[in-house]
Amino acid sequence: MAATTASKNENNLILRQSVLGARRFSNYFWAAVCTMGGAGFLLSSLSSYTKINLLPFSDPTQLVFIPQGIAMGFYGVAALLLSTYLWLIVYWDVGGGYNEFDRQTGKATIFRSGFPGKNRRIELTYPLEDIQAIRVEIREGISPKRALYLRIKGKGDLPLTRVGQPLSLTELENQGAELARFLVVPLEGL
Structure with a gap:
């Protein structure tokens, strides 16, 4: 089961990555x-x-x-x-959602589902020109961590990958490279 799936529209103006939340086999x-x-x-x-x-x-x-x-x-x-x-x-489906990068509107949207209540829908929108880089974090050991982050001016790093089960190195590198190419920003951490 793929953790994150990416889709592009036919004219390459929108990149949308689905993020798997709590609906996983485990x-x-x-x-x-x-x-x-x-x-x-x-x-x-x-x-x-x-x-x-x-x-x-x-x-x-x-x-x-x-x-x-x-x-x-x-x-x-x-x-x-x-x-x-x-x-x-x-x-x-807590934690499930998508990352959408739209060149046409110039916006990046990070959406996640949370627990019921007034903050059930977590949706963050940023201008594409505020995105400085895509950062890859790889930490091995007892509690391994492999994640992608979006570095935004004045906001810090936003996680783009699912929480819990770490992505494979190949999948992480491919997603990071694809996103960095699409946004025309550097890929840090590799």
């Missing part, structure tokens, strides 16, 4: 695992309390409700709350 996977695990623990707790087997693959009625059943119930509720949070950020 979030779906962990939300499903937490949902199943939490439901299993909660059903085990209820089975130990009611002495009615609610699970088809084991017999938790043999558990003593205090302390084992209560502990399993606590873990089940905690896992279900975590899975609810994960499913909600996937549904809202």
Whole structure:
């Protein structure tokens, strides 16, 4: 699954890059695992309390409700709350959006989706002439970081790539070079 996809219109006046947010495989996977695990623990707790087997693959009625059943119930509720949070950020696609660079209007637009509320839509617009460079940051180690930043006069650096799973070096270099060529600015950090 591509992290960022770029598209140009036919006369090369607009460059639009999609940014993957929370709708990635790892979030779906962990939300499903937490949902199943939490439901299993909660059903085990209820089975130990009611002495009615609610699970088809084991017999938790043999558990003593205090302390084992209560502990399993606590873990089940905690896992279900975590899975609810994960499913909600996937549904809202937190962090997803696009980067659009339009030569026709002379504007760069950075759009991201956030959590619901008054700041749900994060949209930043800057004139193209204020863009000084594209900066690449590569940090390896325990917590690797590979990201592209837009350097803007008087504003600092704005991140252009997704948060979390780092991009491959090839993908990062290609995106940075394509964007620097399109905007006719230097590519820093390589």
